[in-house]
Amino acid sequence: MGLSRIHGAEGEAVTLSATQLYRSPLGYGRVFFSEGECPLKNIKAIVAGQFIFLFMVAFFVFMAVVSPQFRTHYNLFNLWLDAVITGILGIGMTFVITTAGIDLSVASNLVFSAMIGAILMSRGQGVLLAFLVMLAVGLGFGLFNGVMVARLKMVPFIVTLGTLSLGRGLAMLSTRAKSVYGFPEIVTRIGSGEIGFFPVAGLIMAFLYVVAWYVLNRTVFGRSVYLVGSNPRAARLSGIDVERVKSLVYLVSGLCAAIAAFIQMGRLNAAKPNMLYGLELDVVSAVVLGGTSLFGGKGNILGTLWGTMVIVLIRNAMVLFGVSVYYHQVVKGLVILAAVLIDILRSGVLKKR
Amino acid sequence: MRKVVLLGIVVCFVVMALGVAAFAEKEIHIGVTVPGLFSPAFVEMKRQGELKAQELGVKVTIVSAENDIDRQFEQVRDFIAAGVDGIVITTIDSYGIVKAVEEANKAGVPVITVDRKSFGGEVFYHEETDNFNAGRLCAVYVAHLFKDHPGPIEIFIERLDPSVDSVEDRFQGFMFEVSQWPNLKVVAAPNLGMDVGKAFEATINAFQANPNIKVIFLPGEPWLSGTVSALKQLGKWFPRNDPNHIVMVGVDGDQFAVENMIEGYYDFSAVQAIDKFVANAIEVFVQYFREGKKPPVKERYVPVLGLCPENFDFIKDRVWGYRVYMEQKGKQ
Numbered sequence A: 001m002g003l004s005r006i007h008g009a010e011g012e013a014v015t016l017s018a019t020q021l022y023r024s025p026l027g028y029g030r031v032f033f034s035e036g037e038c039p040l041k042n043i044k045a046i047v048a049g050q051f052i053f054l055f056m057v058a059f060f061v062f063m064a065v066v067s068p069q070f071r072t073h074y075n076l077f078n079l080w081l082d083a084v085i086t087g088i089l090g091i092g093m094t095f096v097i098t099t100a101g102i103d104l105s106v107a108s109n110l111v112f113s114a115m116i117g118a119i120l121m122s123r124g125q126g127v128l129l130a131f132l133v134m135l136a137v138g139l140g141f142g143l144f145n146g147v148m149v150a151r152l153k154m155v156p157f158i159v160t161l162g163t164l165s166l167g168r169g170l171a172m173l174s175t176r177a178k179s180v181y182g183f184p185e186i187v188t189r190i191g192s193g194e195i196g197f198f199p200v201a202g203l204i205m206a207f208l209y210v211v212a213w214y215v216l217n218r219t220v221f222g223r224s225v226y227l228v229g230s231n232p233r234a235a236r237l238s239g240i241d242v243e244r245v246k247s248l249v250y251l252v253s254g255l256c257a258a259i260a261a262f263i264q265m266g267r268l269n270a271a272k273p274n275m276l277y278g279l280e281l282d283v284v285s286a287v288v289l290g291g292t293s294l295f296g297g298k299g300n301i302l303g304t305l306w307g308t309m310v311i312v313l314i315r316n317a318m319v320l321f322g323v324s325v326y327y328h329q330v331v332k333g334l335v336i337l338a339a340v341l342i343d344i345l346r347s348g349v350l351k352k353r
Numbered sequence B: 001m002r003k004v005v006l007l008g009i010v011v012c013f014v015v016m017a018l019g020v021a022a023f024a025e026k027e028i029h030i031g032v033t034v035p036g037l038f039s040p041a042f043v044e045m046k047r048q049g050e051l052k053a054q055e056l057g058v059k060v061t062i063v064s065a066e067n068d069i070d071r072q073f074e075q076v077r078d079f080i081a082a083g084v085d086g087i088v089i090t091t092i093d094s095y096g097i098v099k100a101v102e103e104a105n106k107a108g109v110p111v112i113t114v115d116r117k118s119f120g121g122e123v124f125y126h127e128e129t130d131n132f133n134a135g136r137l138c139a140v141y142v143a144h145l146f147k148d149h150p151g152p153i154e155i156f157i158e159r160l161d162p163s164v165d166s167v168e169d170r171f172q173g174f175m176f177e178v179s180q181w182p183n184l185k186v187v188a189a190p191n192l193g194m195d196v197g198k199a200f201e202a203t204i205n206a207f208q209a210n211p212n213i214k215v216i217f218l219p220g221e222p223w224l225s226g227t228v229s230a231l232k233q234l235g236k237w238f239p240r241n242d243p244n245h246i247v248m249v250g251v252d253g254d255q256f257a258v259e260n261m262i263e264g265y266y267d268f269s270a271v272q273a274i275d276k277f278v279a280n281a282i283e284v285f286v287q288y289f290r291e292g293k294k295p296p297v298k299e300r301y302v303p304v305l306g307l308c309p310e311n312f313d314f315i316k317d318r319v320w321g322y323r324v325y326m327e328q329k330g331k332q
Helices: A003-010 A043-049 A051-066 A073-098 A106-122 A127-151 A156-175 A185-192 A200-218 A220-230 A232-237 A242-268 A279-289 A301-320 A325-352 B002-023 B040-056 B069-082 B098-107 B131-145 B165-178 B196-209 B224-234 B255-262 B274-291 B312-318 B320-331
Strands: A012-016 A019-023 B029-034 B059-064 B086-089 B111-114 B125-129 B153-157 B184-188 B213-218 B247-252 B268-271 B299-302 B305-307
Touching: A051 A301, A073 A106, A073 A200, A073 A220, A073 A242, A073 A279, A073 A301, A073 B069, A106 A127, A106 A156, A106 A242, A106 A279, A127 A156, A127 A242, A185 A200, A185 A242, A200 A220, A200 A242, A200 A301, A220 A232, A220 A242, A232 A242, A242 B069, A279 A301, A279 A325, A301 A325, A301 B069, A325 B059, B029 B040, B029 B069, B029 B274, B040 B059, B040 B274, B040 B320, B059 B069, B069 B086, B069 B098, B086 B098, B086 B274, B098 B111, B111 B274, B125 B131, B125 B274, B131 B165, B131 B184, B131 B213, B131 B247, B131 B268, B153 B165, B153 B196, B165 B184, B184 B196, B184 B213, B196 B213, B196 B224, B213 B224, B224 B247, B224 B255, B247 B255, B255 B268, B255 B305, B255 B312, B255 B320, B268 B320, B305 B312, B312 B320
Parallel strands: B029 B059, B029 B086, B086 B111, B111 B125, B125 B299, B153 B184, B153 B213, B213 B247, B247 B268
Antiparallel strands: A012 A019, B268 B305
């Protein structure tokens, strides 16, 4: 990727509130600069803007050098597949967090959708019908969250904490806490099959990221998401239906949960009501690690993908290096904290300019 | 110039390290995944496994799945990628783990399951407690205690995750035996999942709805502390010689059960040999990899040991929970 290309063909300056922002083709690095100035003159600033991507690449290269097992096709395939569920949920979460909201119910929504789909398939219903019902369940959760947050002005944290519990409870109730297993081959092929060297689920995730990047960066709705998150008052004065935008981002999150649920079923060829406990926190970590601000207005869809990859890489590295189980959570927490801290310090370089 | 020298030194070190690694004799590497370290039984299982690996001179990597079947699936895949020689699994879900076992089969990595089964895939060796009879033995003890009582003796069961076949088998064994005794009656059996807080809550709720509960059965003892706290709050925490005593029986034989038995509050524990499961699995693998010896049977169901105050002094040294309890006491 040539530097001139970033500035010329792909680079775009937009005005959000009173701030001049720059978006690179990688989606990351909304570099602050004064009008007319080319940000590429300062490589340091670009490096800072792409920090999490560079961190991920450095980590990847390091692992590839020190661990022969890491370089195997099986492991690389495995890494991609492991990133799928967190990655897809991260798409919806990025939309939500960019509007200064949060969706803690994503994993519960996923599990409940999966249980409903699993029950339908185990009773002989077709895959398509089960998938459509799962989409309806996922979107239903999203709609409920959206209405509560946008229309009834409830705090997103509390609303989605409630739906988190509701989803888990309904999932448990649906089968009295028992697992459902054995789905049609098409489901397992989508969840864990491959096309050539690529996992099917990984390709679906990649496609969803392309769509999400386009929506967030190239559509009026995407711009509205940023503006609603950074300055809802200004958004309203600009004629944006703030409540509608807020409702829609929770719908996006619900949709992502339903799609992830379908993939998850195929991945294990089983659905269990208490699977993926605590995944919502991994998703939030990936999103924040990727550069999306919890205070809204600053979102970065590809950053979420890199953040997800960093989390997956850490987990993989600890198993490959045989790190004691007691250190796993500690190491993961420290690396996330260090990455965010370094990112903040690097961003400071940008703001001083 | 200085930088070039430094870089040269670093490169030398890296090359030396890679060289040493390449020429070192390939040691046996075994990956172990346990459901979580929330239960003292799994902590002890891990510790005994590490000791056995040390004794036999093999490398072992033990990971915890934090009670998430998806994470356990990922861990098995990570082990395959890491090139381990064998994988030991104590699964969270007997159906959910099938795909992971099949993956290992495809990669040619033998799998041993312990404590809980995989309901599919090719398993090299399986070892678990005779769970059905462990639950049954607890009910026999209760029936024996109340053999002259006309009934109904109300029983509260702290049922754990029904999708975990081992604890479910204990529940089924207990229920089977209870059905043989007309004076015994189960009044509540809520699902607690894997949460000590729920044990507390469920006990409070059960006693509010059924104040005459006389027996509590715990298919797994790690949540005993929650139950004890609830009984204390309810004012129903009495020693065995008190007529108001609530009879407590369970499966595991962990240090909490032992401690409460020593203090005179706990009645019966069906003690598992769970602490040795991972260690045994490592031994089976080492014999196979070094000598080509396969285990004489593909599945082994280990009987439990009935521990009660009456036989405590005779068999305490064979109870893993007693050993852990004494070690912890020694540290204090």
